[in-house]
């Protein structure tokens with residue numbers, strides 16, 4: 191049975207990432223009065239993921255964040271250039287196609303922008319607090335068990351929004367399965383220098399073992415990432431600086447930089463990049479947004495945008511529920527599934543375009559594995 195939703199209903203959002211905070215900001219705009227974000231860390235922590243497309247302007251405007259975003263001086267990005275499927279460089283140039291620019295963002299600052307706006311809007315955030323489990327009470331509300339260090343507390347919710355990122359913790363506890371595609375492991379090097387000189391493009395290049403990504407970041411910094419399968423990273427010990435550097439130096443996009451910089455300091459970090467979709471991203475008085483609902487290959491550079499789009503749509507659904515113009519949130523799930531199908535087409539198209547090493551461990555496996563967990 192559905193719990194009736196009004197603008198006074200208690201809405202609990204699990205996760206204070208881009209998706210969670212965007213959803214809370216939209217709900218606040220729609221005059222929902224009782225919003226709580228539960229975040230297990232601090233929402234302003236460091237995160238990977240820095241390329242965003244020109245389309246983001248529209249969403250930042252909707253969240254009233256665009257002018258403050260511009261003040262943060264993120265690095266402009268004019269599109270991408272890549273060696274993908276051929277040793278001739280191809281361009282996807284947003285500035286000459288649309289006149290619009292994207293950005294390579296300072297992700298920590300970007301997260302701070304959302305967090306500060308939430309504080310300004312007096313949205314309640316329980317920081318360093320972890321959602322553990324939930325059950326329904328006799329009024330059909332969720333009783334959420336939250337832990338902060340050794341303290342435990344129960345919080346009542348009329349509606350729960352799972353914005354817990356790729357863990358999808360709440361949705362999984364509702365018994366929903368995930369359709370999982372082959373995940374990538376990313377080894378990223380962070381430089382206090384410009385690796386790609388004055389280029390305002392994202393640089394991408396494939397090799398037998400996976401693909402490389404390079405971008406200049408704000409404040410004269412830059413990032414190089416290598417995306418591959420976990421087993422290849424392990425076999426080749428690419429988490430070790432020397433091995434990483436040796437492979438990076440073979441890439442055309444970085445060769446000039448490494449030729450001119452024999453010794454260079456950088457920090458290496460490893461990230462897991464999931465690719466999955468929940469079988470069902472909504473249920474009775476709950477829904478999942480952002481990476482909790484579906485997680486895309488970083489090749490798309492769509493994760494941040496998707497987290498905001500799904501957050502806005504979720505808030506709109508709650509508004510419609512409160513006005514009784516819809517009876518459930520099934521339409522939300524439909525949108526998540528349709529967008530995931532579009533993403534799969536994009537992913538398949540790009541990975542199949544690279545045929546030069548089609549029998550290698552990476553390229554022969556990347557599109558194969560599919561599992562339900």
Ligand SMILES: Cc1cc2nc3c(=O)[nH]c(=O)nc-3n(C[C@H](O)[C@H](O)[C@H](O)COP(=O)(O)OP(=O)(O)OC[C@H]3O[C@@H](n4cnc5c(N)ncnc54)[C@H](O)[C@@H]3O)c2cc1C
Pocket residue numbers: 204205206207208209210228229230231233237238239240241242319320321322353354355356357359376461462463464479480481482488491492493494495497
């Ligand atoms: C290697 C890599 C590179 C990427 N590059 C890009 C890129 O260039 N461009 C792009 O757009 N996207 C990129 N992405 C994707 C992008 O970072 C994500 O899609 C985006 O961060 C999703 O936002 P979210 O709010 O849904 O999830 P998250 O940012 O993961 O936020 C989830 C939040 O939930 C909290 N949480 C989790 N469990 C609990 C719990 N039990 N209780 C309370 N809180 C909890 C977490 O602490 C976290 O703060 C990249 C991802 C990876 C892995």
